[in-house]
Amino acid sequence: MHLVQFSRLEKSVRVKSGTSLLDAARKAGIELNTNCGGEGICGKCAMIIIEGDMRDRITWPFTRRQRDEGYVLACLSHIYNDLSVDIPGIILHGKTAVPLSGDKDDSHVSTDNLLHYKTLPVVQKIYIKLEKPTLFNGQADHQLVSDEVKKRLNIPTMQMGLKIIETLPRVLRNNHYNVTITVGLRRDIAEIMDIEAGNREDSNYMIIVDMGTTTIVAQLVNAHWRSTIDQATCYNSQSVHGSEVTGRMIHAERKGSAVLQEIIVGDINRLIRILTDRNGITPENITAVICSGNTAMEHFLLGLSTSNIRRKPFIPVTVEPPPLRAGEVGLEVNRRGLLYSLPGISGWVGSDLTAGILALQMHRQEGLSLLIDIGTNGEIILGNREWLMAASASAGPALEGASVECGMRAEPGAIEKVTIESGEIQYRTIDGEDPVGICGSGIMDLVSVLLNEKIINRSGLFIDEKRTAILGDTQKRCFYLKKDSIYITEKDLENIITAKAAIFAAVNILMKRLSLKFSDLETIYLAGAFGNYLSIESAVNIGLLPPMTSDKIQFVGNTSLKGAKLAAFYQDAFSELTSIRHMTTYYDLLGADDYVEEFRKAMFLPHTDINYWRTVS
Amino acid sequence: MKIPDVGTTCKMNISTVTIGALKEEGGTRGRKVTIGGECTLPHLTFDGDNPHKPVIAGYVSDIVPDWPDFLQKAIGKEIHSPDEWAQKCVEDFKVDLISIKLLGGSSERANRSPEDCAKLIETLLKAVEVPLIIWGSGDMEKDRLILQECSQAARGENCLLGSATESNYMTMAAICKADKHKLISEAPVDINIGKQVNILLEDAGFNLDDVVMFQTTAALGYGFDYVYTIMERARIAGLQGDKLMARPQLCDIGEEVWRTKEATMGEDILPRWGDVKKRGPMWEAVCAQGYLQAGADLLIMAHPEAIRTVRKFIA
Numbered sequence: 001m002h003l004v005q006f007s008r009l010e011k012s013v014r015v016k017s018g019t020s021l022l023d024a025a026r027k028a029g030i031e032l033n034t035n036c037g038g039e040g041i042c043g044k045c046a047m048i049i050i051e052g053d054m055r056d057r058i059t060w061p062f063t064r065r066q067r068d069e070g071y072v073l074a075c076l077s078h079i080y081n082d083l084s085v086d087i088p089g090i091i092l093h094g095k096t097a098v099p100l101s102g103d104k105d106d107s108h109v110s111t112d113n114l115l116h117y118k119t120l121p122v123v124q125k126i127y128i129k130l131e132k133p134t135l136f137n138g139q140a141d142h143q144l145v146s147d148e149v150k151k152r153l154n155i156p157t158m159q160m161g162l163k164i165i166e167t168l169p170r171v172l173r174n175n176h177y178n179v180t181i182t183v184g185l186r187r188d189i190a191e192i193m194d195i196e197a198g199n200r201e202d203s204n205y206m207i208i209v210d211m212g213t214t215t216i217v218a219q220l221v222n223a224h225w226r227s228t229i230d231q232a233t234c235y236n237s238q239s240v241h242g243s244e245v246t247g248r249m250i251h252a253e254r255k256g257s258a259v260l261q262e263i264i265v266g267d268i269n270r271l272i273r274i275l276t277d278r279n280g281i282t283p284e285n286i287t288a289v290i291c292s293g294n295t296a297m298e299h300f301l302l303g304l305s306t307s308n309i310r311r312k313p314f315i316p317v318t319v320e321p322p323p324l325r326a327g328e329v330g331l332e333v334n335r336r337g338l339l340y341s342l343p344g345i346s347g348w349v350g351s352d353l354t355a356g357i358l359a360l361q362m363h364r365q366e367g368l369s370l371l372i373d374i375g376t377n378g379e380i381i382l383g384n385r386e387w388l389m390a391a392s393a394s395a396g397p398a399l400e401g402a403s404v405e406c407g408m409r410a411e412p413g414a415i416e417k418v419t420i421e422s423g424e425i426q427y428r429t430i431d432g433e434d435p436v437g438i439c440g441s442g443i444m445d446l447v448s449v450l451l452n453e454k455i456i457n458r459s460g461l462f463i464d465e466k467r468t469a470i471l472g473d474t475q476k477r478c479f480y481l482k483k484d485s486i487y488i489t490e491k492d493l494e495n496i497i498t499a500k501a502a503i504f505a506a507v508n509i510l511m512k513r514l515s516l517k518f519s520d521l522e523t524i525y526l527a528g529a530f531g532n533y534l535s536i537e538s539a540v541n542i543g544l545l546p547p548m549t550s551d552k553i554q555f556v557g558n559t560s561l562k563g564a565k566l567a568a569f570y571q572d573a574f575s576e577l578t579s580i581r582h583m584t585t586y587y588d589l590l591g592a593d594d595y596v597e598e599f600r601k602a603m604f605l606p607h608t609d610i611n612y613w614r615t616v617s
Numbered sequence: 618m619k620i621p622d623v624g625t626t627c628k629m630n631i632s633t634v635t636i637g638a639l640k641e642e643g644g645t646r647g648r649k650v651t652i653g654g655e656c657t658l659p660h661l662t663f664d665g666d667n668p669h670k671p672v673i674a675g676y677v678s679d680i681v682p683d684w685p686d687f688l689q690k691a692i693g694k695e696i697h698s699p700d701e702w703a704q705k706c707v708e709d710f711k712v713d714l715i716s717i718k719l720l721g722g723s724s725e726r727a728n729r730s731p732e733d734c735a736k737l738i739e740t741l742l743k744a745v746e747v748p749l750i751i752w753g754s755g756d757m758e759k760d761r762l763i764l765q766e767c768s769q770a771a772r773g774e775n776c777l778l779g780s781a782t783e784s785n786y787m788t789m790a791a792i793c794k795a796d797k798h799k800l801i802s803e804a805p806v807d808i809n810i811g812k813q814v815n816i817l818l819e820d821a822g823f824n825l826d827d828v829v830m831f832q833t834t835a836a837l838g839y840g841f842d843y844v845y846t847i848m849e850r851a852r853i854a855g856l857q858g859d860k861l862m863a864r865p866q867l868c869d870i871g872e873e874v875w876r877t878k879e880a881t882m883g884e885d886i887l888p889r890w891g892d893v894k895k896r897g898p899m900w901e902a903v904c905a906q907g908y909l910q911a912g913a914d915l916l917i918m919a920h921p922e923a924i925r926t927v928r929k930f931i932a
Contacts, residue, residue, distance in 0.1 A: 457817055459783055600809045608809045610816055611860070 003082045006030060021047060021054075021074035021085065030087070045074040052083035067551070076532075117570035121223035122323075122340060123184040123206065123287040126152055127199040130177040141168040149181055149192065158183075160192040161336070171195050182287055184338045185571060186323045193287065193336040205229075205285045206568050207272055207333065210352065210561040211264065211293030211301065212236060213245055213376035214397040215409055215529050217561055218271035220279060223287070226569045232274045233409060233529070235402070238263045238300070243397055244376060245296040249306040261303040265330040268301075272332060286333035289326050292342045292564040294350035294377060295319060302329060302341065309347035314588070316347040320578065342564055343577050346586040349390040353379050354580045355563025358573060360525055360556060363388060363580050367522030370507070372545070373559065374399050374440070374528035378503035381584070382510050388584040389514065393506035398495040399544075400529060401439045406486045408437030410531030415481065417533055418445035425449060427481060430531055435482055441534040446481065446488060447496055448538035451605050455479060458605040460493035500544040501602035506589055507546075508598050513587065518546040527559040540613075543606025547613045624664045627856035631655040631863050631914075632826045633669070636714060636799055637748025638775035643797075646774065647746025650713050652829070652914040653865035658852065659910055670931050671909055672713040674750055675706030676871035676919040679721040679729070679737055684919075685881045687894045691921055699737060700744035707745050710924050714748045716917045717741060718872075722754035722763045731762040735770035742771060750801075750917070752779040761785065765792055772796040779803065780831055783814055790823040801867060803831045806840065808847045815861045829915065830864045836873040836880070837904040844868075845911045852912035868908040871919030874901040898922035906930055 004024045005012040013028035022045050049070040054077050128148050133139060139147070142165050146158050171179055180200035182193040204224040210217045216236050220229045238260055241251040252260050268289070276283050291301060295316050299306045302324070304317040320343035326333050342351035353373065356362075362369050364385050371381040378395040381388055401407035401414070408414050413436040417428040427442065429435045438446060450456045455464045462468045462477050471478040471487060478487040511518065524545060526534065534555040539545045545553060556562075567574040589595050601608040633654040638644025650672050657664035679699050681689070695701035703715045719734045721727035741749060751767050753760030764778060765788075773796070780803035781789035793800045802818060804811035811832055819825055830851065835844045848866055855863030874880050880900040883893045890896060901923035905916050909931070918924050 454820075458820060459813065459817065461783075463787060597809075600807070604809070604813050604816070608812050608816070 002079050004028070004079060005084045006087060015079055017080055019079050021045075021072065021077045021079060021083075024079060025074060025085075025087070046071055046087075047074045047077075048072075048086040050084040050086050052081045054079075054081075054083070117566065117573045119571040119573075120153075121204065121206070121226070121569050122290070122567070122571055122574055123182065123193070123204065123223065123338060124153075125180050125182050125196075125201045125204040125224065125287070127178070127180045127201045128152065130172070130179075132177055141165075141172055145172075145179075145181065145195070146192070149183060149190075153183065153190065155190045158190050158192060164192055164195060164336075167195060171197060182334075182336075184288065184323070184336075186338065193338070194334065203281075203285050204287055205281055206288045206290060207268075207275065207286055208561060208565045208568055209268055209271070209289060209291045209293075210529070210558060210564065211268075211291055211297040212352075212400070212529060212560075213294065213297065214239065214243070214400045214402050215375075216264075216267050216271065217529060217558060218268065218275060219561060219565065220275040220281070221565060221568065223569060228565070230275050230279055232271045232278075233411065234267055234271060235409065236264070237267050239402075243403065244394060245294065245306075246310055248300070249296060249310045252300070252305070253307050257300065257303045257305055260300040261329065264297065264300050269330070269332050283333050284335075286337055288338045288340060288568065289331055289333060290340045290342070290564050290568040292351040292355040292560045294352060294375075294379075295344045295347050296350075298341050298344065298350060314347040316344075319344045319346065320581065340568070340574070342567060342574075343581045345390055345581055345584050348377070348392045348588070349379060349584075349586050351564075351577070352560035353381055353390055354577050354584070355561075355567065356525075356527055356559035357381055357388065357563070357580050357584070358566055358577060359559040359563035362525075363576075363583060365522070368516070368520055369523040369525060370521050371525045371527060371559070372503060372507060374503065374526070374530075374544075376400065378499070378506060380503070380506050380510055382514070382516075383584075388580070389510060389587055390584050391506050391510050391587045391589055393502040393589060395499040395502040396495060398492070398499040399440045399443065401437065401443065403495045404438065404443060404492040405489060406437050406481075407443060407492075408439055410439040410441070410529060413437070414439035414531070415442040415446075415486065416531050417535070418442055418449050418481070420449050420453060425453070425481070435486055438481065438486060438488070439531060440528065441530045441538075443488075443496060444538045444542060444544065445535055447493065447605070448535070448541040450479060450488075451541065456493060456605075458610075460497045460605060461490055496542075497603055497605065500542055501599050501604075504543060504545075504602040504607070505595060505598035508602070509589060509592050509595060510587060512594075518548055521548075521552065524548060524553045525556045525559070526553060527556050529558050530555070532557070541606060543602060543604070543613070547606075622663075626665065627656055628858035629856060629860065629863050631852070631855050631865060632828075634777075634799055634827065634829055634865050636750070636775060636777045638773060638797075642775070643773040644775055645742060645746075646748055648748075649775075650748050655852075655856070655912075655914075657856065658849075659912060669914070671914050671916060673924055673927060673931075674714045674716040674915060674917045675703065675710055675712035675924070676718075676917050677703045677706060677715055677741075678718040679734070680727060682720070682875070684875050685893070685897070688875060688881075688897060688920055691898075692919070700740050703741055703745045707747050710921045711928065712747070712918075712924060714750060715741065715745055716750040716752065716869075718752045719754050719763055719767070722759055723756040724759060725756065726754070731759075731766035734763045735766040738767045738770045742774060748776060749774065750777040750779065757785065761788055764789070768792045768796040768798060771798070775799065777801060777829060781814060781818060783810065783817065786814060786817050787821055790818055790821040793827070794823060799827045799829065801831045802828050802864075803833065806833050806835070806843050806847060808832075808850055811847070811851060812859075812861050815864070819861075825861065825864065828864050829867050830862075831867045831869070834869045834873050834908070836870075836877045837900060837907065838879055839873070839877060841904065841907060845907060848908065848911040848913065865914035866912055867915040867917070868905070868913045869917045870901055870905045870908070871917055874904055875919060898926070902926040902930075 001014045011028045015024045175197040180196045184193045202224045208219045217233045219231045241248045308315045321341040324339045326337040326339040344350040373379040376397045378393045380391045412431040413433040415427045415438045457463045478489045480487045536550045536553045606613045631653045635651045637646040637649040654668040695705045706712045721729045777799045779801035802814045851862045880897040898920040905927045
């Protein structure tokens with residue numbers, strides 16, 4: 001048990017090792033008005049560590065100055081020591097404002113910046129208590145409801161379908177005119193989607209989906225509480241038609257887009273079922289599905305043709321699809337539930353990136369920042385509040401755990417961390433379960449450790465016969481991380497090096513085109529579906545990232561999902577995506593004559609320009 | 618108007634490599650050869666004086682190469698005996714050192730044993746007093762053994778051994794360190810791999826001051842411009858301070874030129890191309906001179922006439 005003292009509030013609590021700071025605060029009776037439910041996106045659970053060591057503190061979204069002062073996000077920080085903690089005033093629920101310690105400097109991605117979103121979710125449930133009509137005040141049912149909603153939400157026009165109007169007389173009268181109305185926004189038009197008995201405001205559930213080429217992640221959220229309830233992931237079943245989107249586009253051209261649509265919709269429906277079953281929620285209560293992903297995936301979801309995306313001049317059908325009825329594409333949620341596909345940028349830079357920019361607030365920062373989103377297509381955003389540039393590089397799925405023989409997604413049992421301790425190679429799995437494979441972060445650590453230990457050379461070939469073995473009855477040499485079961489081969493290493501080289505080459509070219517040096521950057525964000533852990537040191541050591549001091553590099557997790565969630569929770573965040581889209585310029589690497597050269601240079605650990613790594617690190 | 622001085626100084630000098638060891642240095646050579654040390658690009662004398670002139674190694678192999686008659690005749694009957702061929706190269710063709718290729722060691726050719734190859738090296742060391750460049754047979758597996766034996770046979774002679782690639786650099790580095798030889802680092806017309814092999818050698822504990830770079834060689838008309846550009850870029854990178862690229866460079870001219878139809882086919886096949894007896898050596902000389910401009914320090918050449926022409930150009 002550890003003692004946690006909230007000194008200024010004169011409260012303290014004893015908690016078990018590993019408890020999150022947020023839970024400890026709740027246990028101490030401190031109510032925090034957090035919005036995201038412990039996902040590290042709302043930034044409202046900021047706390048300051050005054051005394052004691054916070055081992056795994058995650059530093060996003062604070063400025064360096066705030067980090068120096070001990071700022072942490074309570075939801076993502078776990079307790080392993082006795083602590084003394086302070087809570088900045090802004091986050092206290094309702095009452096007493098404890099003065100903010102430390103001044104509010106020019107903080108770019110600070111918690112304050114996220115607080116400017118104050119509007120309602122894209123779909124809301126509002127509870128209305130209507131006056132019973134009388135002979136003297138006798139409005140029609142339809143107008144009675146619609147006038148009240150217009151007044152409450154301050155919107156001029158409203159749509160209501162016949163199916164809903166039909167049910168009004170019965171629902172209103174059976175419930176003494178106390179009903180909950182579900183209102184969805186379709187651009188500027190509000191639509192009454194449902195009417196329910198009594199107060200159902202807090203059962204406004206949504207599904208947030210990050211549609212990756214290789215991995216699909218879905219979260220069940222409560223839009224009323226702006227909290228995350230659960231998460232489920234699966235590999236994208238479209239992989240049978242090609243591990244990269246190009247192969248799938250070719251397949252779609254031959255067999256029709258419907259084939260690929262059916263698969264992605266099937267995957268998402270499966271995830272929705274898992275999430276709703278697991279949490280005892282009926283799909284009828286899912287009012288919206290918010291999807292982000294690369295442009296091709298969005299096209300597949302909507303059943304649109306991708307033929308022109310892969311042909312010069314790479315034109316997609318749409319980069320900003322309107323909100324649609326989710327049922328129209330086959331998603332199994334509320335039958336009037338809406339599907340929001342977030343706006344993307346071009347045929348090769350999708351809404352996963354605009355969502356990433358939103359999540360990190362790159363479009364509001366003064367300093368330059370670089371976002372590297374590791375996926376099957378590595379995607380790169382560079383810029384600040386004045387301009388943003390995007391590029392994408394086909395990396396392959398190795399860093400997501402696919403195309404590596406013992407690779408897997410970041411889920412329980414995956415080796416997520418590999419270290420060397422007193423000469424022994426050690427590993428840690430997600431949730432401490434028995435190891436079944438290696439996920440992306442573990443793969444990067446492993447390559448880094450093998451390199452440092454001189455088990456592989458800088459070309460990714462084994463050079464230590466004693467510590468490697470021949471794999472089964474093949475001729476292949478491999479390194480066993482777990483005896484006789486989990487290993488890595490030279491072919492795996494080649495796939496990993498290819499992936500990191502493709503991404504780094506794209507980053508380097510973008511920097512070159514803008515005549516920027518890495519030292520000009522204020523922050524490098526590394527995003528991707530990696531789970532909760534990623535070693536910046538390993539990423540630099542293998543040359544995925546340039547050598548920079550680690551306080552300039554931040555691992556920010558799945559920003560596609562975080563951004564989509566922000567857009568779902570706040571209408572103004574959603575509409576900001578459109579302005580992000582307009583201010584972002586896509587730079588096409590297919591037209592870069594030095595791409596192959598940069599790629600070859602990066603096909604080495606860490607890089608052929610090794611002296612640069614040596615001088616800086 | 619006075620013409621302004623546009624001379625520049627480079628950030629780094631190319632490393633200097635000496636091949637061959639005299640008696641007092643533990644070898645038996647009568648003379649040594651030093652290459653490298655450049656402080657500017659070739660011929661830019663207004664920027665500085667490069668201290669060592671490029672050198673020419675005479676091409677010798679343990680079996681008679683598949684060369685046209687006129688070339689074999691120009692070399693003479695000595696071509697059938699490696700030691701006599703080497704002697705003739707030194708005495709008559711005035712080469713600075715001898716490059717011996719142990720082609721007969723390949724299992725696809727004479728399949729000579731590593732021990733026989735080593736004996737030949739001993740014979741050559743007795744036959745000539747100039748330093749040796751020793752190459753394997755081109756048969757990867759066999760060369761490990763051949764070069765190990767030959768290296769031991771020439772221990773202390775400070776030879777130049779060829780070559781280290783991405784796949785065999787560990788063995789080559791170990792052999793050369795053990796027997797005190799210099800090493801050729803080879804790359805397949807790829808500037809990045811060239812640099813990577815050097816990094817790997819350095820990681821394996823080999824001193825890059827003992828390395829000569831070899832970007833494979835293309836004959837004139839067979840990708841000459843690719844190799845030229847890569848050698849030039851490597852040299853510029855070295856002069857600008859890239860320690861890994863600041864190394865002398867080698868070109869194997871004879872091997873490549875004498876495989877081309879332009880250098881070997883008579884007028885019966887190439888009408889109006891002129892007498893092949895003149896055209897062949899001219900092709901070799903022009904190719905060699907081109908590479909000198911790209912920054913070559915060491916040329917391996919075969920035809921006496923071509924050697925003479927290039928020698929005049931260097932002097």
